[in-house]
Amino acid sequence: MEAHQIYTLSQISSHNGVNDCWVAIGGKVIDVTNFLQEHPGGDVLLLEVAGKDATQDFKAIGHSKGAKSLLLRYQVGVVEGFEAKAEEDVAAASKDRDVAEETATGKATQTMTGFPIEDGDDKSNSHGREFGLIQFLVPLLIACLVFWYRCSSTITEMFS
Numbered sequence: 339m340e341a342h343q344i345y346t347l348s349q350i351s352s353h354n355g356v357n358d359c360w361v362a363i364g365g366k367v368i369d370v371t372n373f374l375q376e377h378p379g380g381d382v383l384l385l386e387v388a389g390k391d392a393t394q395d396f397k398a399i400g401h402s403k404g405a406k407s408l409l410l411r412y413q414v415g416v417v418e419g420f421e422a423k424a425e426e427d428v429a430a431a432s433k434d435r436d437v438a439e440e441t442a443t444g445k446a447t448q449t450m451t452g453f454p455i456e457d458g459d460d461k462s463n464s465h466g467r468e469f470g471l472i473q474f475l476v477p478l479l480i481a482c483l484v485f486w487y488r489c490s491s492t493i494t495e496m497f498s
């Protein structure tokens with residue numbers, strides 16, 4: 339990992355213009371000058387926090403993993419005296435979460451692979467076929483009975 343320079347908050351605060359714009363996020367010093375026009379949230383929001391600690395603003399938006407990895411691309415230093423709590427390190431936290439998500443997904447897949455398929459739900463098994471045959475035969479039988487009754491009553495009328 340590339341060594342980063344340490345900056346005080348006071349030093350960072352002097353980079354607060356459209357041609358020289360730094361923000362501090364999660365203890366990282368980010369030079370967003372070349373990112374201002376690219377920021378999907380607009381340059382105005384970045385300029386509002388220019389030269390300041392924007393950790394809370396950044397988190398509040400719920401930026402994606404892609405956005406978090408952009409922090410590393412534009413990082414120019416670290417904030418002096420910043421105490422990195424695991425959850426405060428926005429980019430690192432996102433990496434940790436990736437691993438955690440992958441692990442969780444792996445587990446879920448294993449569980450799904452071993453999940454038993456219950457007989458009752460599967461219409462293609464033998465029980466399903468028997469049920470289908472009864473469903474077909476019962477209405478047919480009823481139709482035959484009705485037909486037979488109508489015929490027999492007509493014949494009775496004809497000869498009475």
Ligand code: HEM
Binds near residue numbers: 396399402
């Ligand atoms: C250097 C720091 C920053 C980077 C690299 C960055 C990057 C991004 C990226 C890639 C997106 C697209 C959505 C996503 O992937 O999450 C985004 C959206 C956004 N960002 Fe940032 N951002 C930064 C700082 C900030 C700050 C400090 C604020 C607020 C003060 C902010 C406000 C927003 C907003 C409001 C959106 C949503 C835009 C929309 O969906 O219309 N961003 N940002």
